[in-house]
Amino acid sequence: MKTTRSLALLSCLLLLGIGAQAQKVLATGAQKPMAAAEWIDEATGHRIVRLTGLSGENESFYFHNNPFLRKTGREGDKMVYYHKSPQGKQLYVVNLKTRQSEPLTRAFASVSGEIVAPKRREVFYQTGDSVYATHVDTKKTRLVFVFPADFKATITTLNADETLLGGAWSTDEEKEISKKYPAKSDFFNRIYEAKLPRTLFTVNVQTGQIDKLFTDKAWLNHVQFSPTDPQLLMFCHEGPWHKVDRIWTIDTKSKDVKLVHKRTMDMEIAGHEFFSPDGKTIWYDQQLPRGETFYVTGTDLKNGHERKCQLERNEWSVHYTISPSQLLFAGDGATKRPWPRPPMASGFICCGRRVSSSSPRSW
Template sequence: MSKGQPFHDPQIRYTDPYSGREIHQLTSYLGHSNHLYFTDPCWFDAGRSFVFSSDRDNQQNLFRYDLDTGLITQMTDLHGWGKVGGCYCAANRCHYYWWQHVLYEVHVDTLAERVIYEAPPGKYPPMIPPGRANPTADGKYIVNMLLPTQEEEEGTLNYGYRRFNELFEAKPLTQLARIDIATGKMEVIYEDRCYMRHENTSTKHPELMTFCHEGPWNRVEQRIWGVNILTGEVWKVRDQSVDDMQIGHEYWFADGEHIGYHGRSRSGQGDHVFGWIRWDNGDHHEAHFPFHSTHFHSLDEAMIVGDGTPGTVFSTQGHAQPFIQLFRWDGERYAGPKLLAYHRSTFNDQHAHPHPRFTPDGTHILYTSDLTGYSNLYRVEIGDFDDLPNLTPETRG
């Protein structure tokens, strides 16, 4: 396989057994395919194309998917072990990603590629980027967390969330870096002895971003933080010291002004909440509902999508609701959930998290599922909300 290679995965259309909606399976290669993390920009060409990652020919790479033709185009030619993701930048029409401590830019049309920045050489550089490369709205900077290198002992297996609690307890020095896309100059604009992740830039304000204090939600004192990347100012977003809420999975609404999140009380009792708040802590709303979903996403507050729970195989594993579900805001509460699709994914590491996300026009949901063994990409039209079946506590997956 090489950069530019086309793929035409057989596409499968089928009727969802619960909702009656037509599901469009977009990929069907004998290897995992998944869309980018739900907070990370991936869409271009008015939502008719997107960037995704896939394991093909025993190697993970980035690919472009064109919905109008079903054409899949390999965008990178990577070598070695690792997971690749990154973010698309509309201002530059380029995708930015890290691979083995090197920051790359690749044009989504020409596939022209260049190195933006490289971490200090050596097997174990002192500070390394743990993942995403998040561009600012004007396409001038990449912002990224840098964490101390963790040497691995021989014979150690690496798997999802293996060091999650360890890093929370260790409170490592974490640095927020700003990298100039044109020159590659890197500056540390903020640092703290705390496990920090989830860098998300506003799609409207080039100077604004959020990050989080990472860890078990019920033990993190303050999850969401705002940053002005030009001045270095840092502030709490949705101050958690005023109540007993644990929150997380924050993301920017499409307006680049508001931030959505969900959570519940630190005790794990009572209703769940979905909230949204402006970056400066104005226009704050929280809606309580007795429903659970692992992740939520939306373009605004009007309609939100969730992915329920992991699927189960045996009745002894407990009650599961592995459904793509929709909620609609009526001005006072969220109506629903409505059942859109049966994903039945295992959530076994990030490649099998459904992470449902709206298409930019709000008409379809894109999600990932390993329902058939390998993770694949699925797309379903929302259609008439009222026409969908209700998801009730008795609904079994």
């Protein structure tokens, strides 16, 4: 589920004493919305910069989706995000140098997909049964694909060479469950227990050719392509985490399906999986058992070795990410929320663990 938040850039490099004496020191989140465009976080001393000046709701991408594009000249790097207004939910792009925002999409009633293609400099998205791509610089838009009436599905990911979109198809019966029970606490167990078929698929971004990869009577979800291997697609068996061996991969050419991590004890959970930047490791939140001992664990895709970074209870987060250098984890904190999340304090954390060791070990 996507989390709505005010988009801000948290710089761990600029501390309170480095040229920031003139800026306000504020408790981040104390005001909603925060009145200042820049401030020094009262708790950490970090400089916070607001990137989106548009009034209304602005949404970041889901935690494993890349929203950034490098600059092509001297104008500044760019970031794509969602903006909600009375006219609808649209994609915008902000120049990180000038902080000026521009709309990317037309006023569709609903836009989803949020897939940035940095080489093509396009953003792929979906409205209804139609998939579009808009060029970030020229704003030229093209129709990529229209799902047929008997295969209404959603795109969620783009492969490393930017030739294939991927996603999952669900039955009309599953869609009715979601429609009838819109709250996650209501639909989550119902969909899991229904054991309805889902199908993984790819769509060629140039030809529109669709390839149905794999069907299972399981809640196939959280579909992500490897950032480096164009043929490797990761997906999960969604459901209560203590009941599923969640994390899987499929080769889009051979259709070979592999389990990434098998649970080892009762009530173990592992999830919110994501690829390392080099595509060699899949990292995930692991608890042995749920709510007791916390890890960020990575499975080496070549040899299956697992590496664990143990966290204190108050360091745990709902979602994690890893720096491009692969030397630091960061997390989004956690709040008291329904299972499988134990109550913890919310906030941004830098774990500061070195995670580039090639041998399985604990830090």
